[in-house]
Amino acid sequence: MVAKIKPQHVPQVAAQERLCFSDPWSEASVASELDNELSLWLVALEGEQVAGYVGSQTVLGETDMMNLAVHPDFRRQGIAEALVTALVEALKGRGSHCLTLEVRYSNAPARALYEKLGFCQVGVRKNYYRNPKEDALILRKEWEN
Numbered sequence: 001m002v003a004k005i006k007p008q009h010v011p012q013v014a015a016q017e018r019l020c021f022s023d024p025w026s027e028a029s030v031a032s033e034l035d036n037e038l039s040l041w042l043v044a045l046e047g048e049q050v051a052g053y054v055g056s057q058t059v060l061g062e063t064d065m066m067n068l069a070v071h072p073d074f075r076r077q078g079i080a081e082a083l084v085t086a087l088v089e090a091l092k093g094r095g096s097h098c099l100t101l102e103v104r105y106s107n108a109p110a111r112a113l114y115e116k117l118g119f120c121q122v123g124v125r126k127n128y129y130r131n132p133k134e135d136a137l138i139l140r141k142e143w144e145n
């Protein structure tokens with residue numbers, strides 16, 4: 001089940017940030033997103049457990065997807081696809097017309113996911129990532145409202 005994030009999900013999301021990324025968001029940073037009216041975060045729930053999450057911010061009709069992760073125990077079950085699809089549907093109702101994100105050049109699973117969901121490459125940010133240093137591909141998906 002995909003739902004809007006609630007305060008009780010924040011510790012699990014922060015734990016997954018640490019598990020999945022070399023430069024994770026802190027628990028306080030994730031918590032502050034719940035009070036940010038520009039932000040929309042969704043979680044995929046398996047009972048009480050957060051199996052995955054996606055975080056976004058929308059400014060002037062353009063949305064930036066900042067975070068997406070699925071817990072290793074729940075991968076390859078369509079959860080990331082469900083999260084991003086639900087995010088796009090929710091954004092359509094909020095006046096957004098596009099979703100932009102950065103992905104590591106070497107992140108083959110994520111790149112395959114975004115290709116499947118119809119994202120197109122619109123640019124490259126040289127040495128965008130640290131730990132290890134790597135280029136980011138900038139991907140975008142647009143839609144008619």
Ligand SMILES: CC(C)(COP(=O)(O)OP(=O)(O)OC[C@H]1O[C@@H](n2cnc3c(N)ncnc32)[C@H](O)[C@@H]1OP(=O)(O)O)[C@@H](O)C(=O)NCCC(=O)NCCS
Pocket residue numbers: 020052068069070071074075076077078079080081082102103104107108109110112113114116
């Ligand atoms: C990338 C990630 C979010 C995918 O989550 P997931 O729930 O396993 O993905 P899904 O099961 O929804 O997969 C949907 C599609 O993505 C692609 N995909 C996902 N994982 C893949 C893998 N390991 N290898 C190849 N393709 C993959 C496939 O096209 C898949 O469709 P299919 O099952 O019909 O082949 C997950 O691997 C993850 O959390 N990785 C670490 C964090 C990360 O890299 N986040 C993205 C930052 S930009």
